[in-house]
Amino acid sequence: MKIEPVAYFHSPFTSKFGIPRQSGIVKELKGTLVFTGQYAQREALSGIEAYDYLWLIWGFSENVEAEKHAMVRPPLLGGNEKMGVWATRSPFRPNNLGLSSVRILAVRPEVPCIEVAGADLMDGTPVYDIKPYLPYSDSHPEARGGITDDHSWRCLEVRVPETLRPHFSMEAWQVIEETLSLDPRPHYHEDSSREYGMPFDDKDIVFKVSNGVLTVVRIVKL
Secondary structure: OOOOOOEEEEOOOOOOOOOOOOOOOOOOOEEEEEEOHHHOOHHHHOOHHHOOEEEEEEEOOOOOOOOOOOEEOOHHHOOOOOEEHHHOOOOOOOOOEEEEEEEEEEEEOOOOEEEEEOOOOOOOEEEEEEEEOOHHHHOOOOOOOHHHHOOOOOOOEEEOOHHHHHHOOHHHHHHHHHHHHOOOOOOOOOOOOOOEEEEEOOEEEEEEEEOOEEEEEEEEEO
16 A cells, blocks of 8 residues: 655654654644645545544654664653553554644645644654544543553753743743653653753754753754
8 A cells, every 4th residue: 555645744843852752742832734735625624623633644754764673662661661562652663654633723725734733743744644533432531541550751840041031932932841841851861961952943942951950051043
């Protein structure tokens, strides 16, 4: 079976580093689905405004050439324990396909595009299919969550010097700080002197982490 993108996702995250590890975690993170080629038909969006959420089936385009294994190391377990790939949401999957639930903000048939929130996709990600989220069948609040039932992400305190705040709007800072609080570093990194850069829009947000506190040290134009 050959599949091709029906749309491409546009996001302020221009690299994998920093992207929320699951959709819906950073609820106000905005992005846009822009339809392409023969799929850029406004008629195909008819009726979608009646839904609140969508499922996106998309491609891990940065992992296409990466080696795949039956066992992976989930970041939630600190990157030290292995689990079967089917029991995780590892991006290193045989067919490089991802699944995300996003909230509809606006439907713009004239473009055509869909503005959404809560996605965990980087800028330029190919989207292969879009389906409406159906609460009566897709929601299972009583379901077990595997390793997520016994482990939770360690959230960091985020500190931003006031001198750096003019680089982004208040709305953007809300998304940035919430994302940084989730600790985008590899979980085996504990060097308090090491600096990390998280690309966001056209800037690189450089930070350090020490004793559970993440401090933004500078912002660099890309």
